Amino acid sequence: MPERITLTINGRWCEALEGTTVAAAIMNAGAACRASATGELRGPLCGMGICFECRAIVNGKPHQRTCQMLCEAGMEVNTQ
Amino acid sequence: MAAVACAAEGGRHVAVVDDNFTLGGQIWRGKDTPLKTAEVWRARVAAANVVRIQGARVYAQPAPGVLRAEQNGSYVDVAYEKLILATGARERFLPFPGWTLPNVAGAGGLQALVKNGLFVEGKRIVVAGSGPLLLAVAAYLKRHKAKVLAICEQAPLSRLLKFATSIVTDKEKLLQAVVYKSQTLSAPFHTGCWPVSAQGKERLESVTLRKGNRTWTIACDYLACGFHLVPNTEVPELLGCRVLDGKVAVDEWQQTSILDIYCAGEPTGVGGVELALVEGQIAGYAAAGLPDNARSLFAQRARQRKFAQKLEEAFALDSALKELPQDDTVICRCEDVSYLTLKDEPSWRAAKLHTRCGMGPCQGRICGAATEFLFGWNAGSVRPPIFPATLSCLEAIPELLELQETR
Amino acid sequence: MISTYDAVVIGAGIVGAACACELARAGMRTAIVEASIVGGGATAAGMGHIVVMDDSPAQLALTQYSQSLWNEIAPQLPANVEYDRCGTLWIAADDEEMQEVRRKQAVYASVNVRTEVLDSRALSEAEPNLRRPLAGALLVPSDAVLYPPCAAVYLLECAKQAGAALYIGNAVAKAERGRVTFSDGTELSAALIIHATGAGATRLMPHLPIRKRKGHLVITDRYPDFVRHQLVELGYLKSAHSITSDSVAFNVQPRRTGQLLIGSSRQYDNEGAGVDQKVVSAMLARAFDYIPSMKELSSIRVWTGFRAATPDKLPLIGPTEDPSVFLATGHEGLGITTSLATARLLTDHLLQRGTSIPLGPYLPERFAREVIYA
DSSP states (O other), rough: OOOEEEEEEEEEEEEETTTTTTTHHHHHHHOOOOOOOOOOOOOSSSSSSSSTEEEEETTEEEEGGGGBBBBTTTEEOOOO | HHHHHHHTTTTTEEEEEEEESSTTTTOOOOOOOOOHHEEHHHHEESOEEEEEEEEEEEEEEEETTEEEEEEEEEEEEEEEEEEEEOOOEEEOOOTTTTTTTTTHHHHHHHHHHHHHHOOOTOOOEEEESSSHHHHHHHHHHHHHEEEEEEEEESSSSHHHHHHHHHTOOOHHHHHHHHHHHHHHHSSOOSEEOOOOOOOOOOSEEEEEEEEEEEEEEEEOOOOEEEEEEOOEEEEEEHTTTTETTTTTTTOSBBBBSSSSSEESSSSOOOOOOHHHHHHHHHHHHHHHHHHHHHTTTTHHHHHHHHHHHHHHHTOOOGGGGGGGGOOOOOTTTTTTHHHHHTOOOOSHHHHHHHHHHOSSSSTTHHHHHHHHHHOOOOOOOOOOOOOEHHHHHHHHSSSSOOOOOOO | OEEEEEEEEEEEEEHHHHHHHHHHHHOOEEEEESSOTTOOOOOGGGGGGEOOOOHHHHHHHHHHHHHHHHHHHHHHOOGOOOOOOEEEEEESSHHHHHHHHHHHHHHHHHTTTTOOEEEEHHHHHHHHTTOOOOOOOEEEEEEOOOOHHHHHHHHHHHHHTTTEEEEEEEEEEEEETEEEETTTTTTTEEEEEEEOOOOHHHOOTTOOOEEEEEEEEEEEETTTTTSSSSSTTTHHHHHHHHHOOOOEEEEEEEEEEEEEEEEEEEEESOOSOOOHHHHHHHHHHHHHHHOOGGGGGGEEEEEEEEEEEEEOOOOEEEESSSSTTEEOOOOOGGGHHHHHHHHHHHHHHHHOOOOOSSGGOOOOGGGOOOOOOO
């Protein structure tokens, strides 16, 4: 039975199954990962860590490639 | 994985350096891979004595025979006698209005996200672009209870039929195709069809498709859109391997133009799983000094290479796709550079300097393939860091560390 | 049928583009030729720091004059030039350097450049990411930064608007005695030929006292507000001073994008354009000395370029022995700053209308005799 992990996304508590990446959790929550250079909302594109569209702020650190990062309990994720 | 297993089984001390958190690359990402082949190879790698360095991205070559990778905010130097590069491929993304909306992802991209926890049950999804990956992705999404509303392949039906007849003799591929097709029967499959725009306020709400003279709009939650694959040649280029026409040049032993550096799989020419497995085995055996084992696979490789050739011909991109971007369509997503800004630049380098296209963290991996198709530009040579690196890792002075022992 | 021009500028880096613009606006039938990419040489490897530099009175005069010209055109610069008057902070790490700060303030004051001395606390308020404690700094609020390749493109566009002809993609084989010959054999006739060829100047004029001085740059991802001013250590001048040895200095710039541009390094006798890891390491280590938290930032790109260095660190602006050939080159690390003044001085001289500052210190004839490098 996969464990359930709770983390916050833009201040709201969300649940994710163990093994979920932060990018997937952000998408499941209906949030965007980041705002682009001209302010457009963006989400993951390549899903494999090379497009950098999935960058978000994780535990205060910006520019985290969330599609290559597994959700952890208590993580604080914010749209960058 | 094939190379790793074969080299290790050949008695060599093997390490694998991988950006992902577990082995399998893209095609075998995550735990639920339906193919038995994946499990077989996973088992072989697990049984072999292999050092696994995961979550590590190669960004520089600090000294000959040494690769430097960033892992968890610090760097690891890996010294090798022989190196096998199996860096795979990435999707080609072609820009069209609305392609930057959240919930527009690659075809392989969306599949990877689902494998990593994205919920798609009950979600309406359009799969578009080009290549056999589309059908595989659609089938995968259906198995995860998504509503696949349409599958849109840009190649015309005539070319697809020709491609289909050419693989009739290859039992495994034929079976695979039949399986995917049967799993996606309920989804309309359109050929000569592609997205002309995606609409939505904060995220995707609908996609407009065109087939010949007809255009129609479908309301949907996700668009999985990718136009075939492009080899990842950055590490080979960093090391000085000769790359021709976007493919790493290798001899019959899968050795590159640099002695003791081998390359296998998509970087030598996109050709699918079976070709990658054969090339991987050959490279593993050759690097391990087992030429006879390698030679025994040459015939199989030749057959698979023919398939790769057919693949390239069948899914060649329609030049009408060059007309998709409007003036205000973003081409470089890292720097938000529009089509209008780019179209009069004479070359990739000029565009880079004058518009900053390609100067973002993706280092041109996304916009490079797009601009090559749209304008015929050739992206220049790579320079370290070939992947963004934390400054503390960039600062590290060349010095060798012991090969990490990790399990 | 050979095209005839009053002036042909060779090289469309920022200096050449500025010259072409100035000459065309002055009414000369002007052409500019560029073998490769506009702003693709040293211009693409410059930090884009518009700075008043007091290394010598002649350098002070030239940089100040040029900065005033940048101030005049600043309102017209398009957004992609990313002009930002963020000011410079010359950082003093210890009391000895603080004395240098005060000396510098006096020098700037003598030419009416307003500055402010910051003490240790004021400095850390102005730049919270600098390590503490530092002794203080000299703030020069009138200094600015911009993105050089787009500035070159803008100036070239101005030249075009003023009637200049552009020959892009053609390499020049010879340029002397009123004739510019391309490598494909075609020719232009020019009453005046201006060599604005930067570090490559000795290709066409082998006897010029110009040496290539390699520099490295690193740029990070976007970290808005991490640094607010161009930050330069006072030791920078020691680095730029030294004629012979390799050196690095702390020199960090906030770009409008929020990215940090990190310099600077100087090397002689390294003709390869490849990235020299030892130099990058030394440069970054120096930067971390001043801004320890920079270690955590993500870097996107490293690149190199070649400055055109003369023996006395002043550019070559003016006539040569060939009455048709003039120089606008040898700007070392101040090409971006002094491009506009170079163009104005040269044009004023050519039109014999009197220069705003004396041209004497920059005349090529000062090296007419054999030059021996120390």
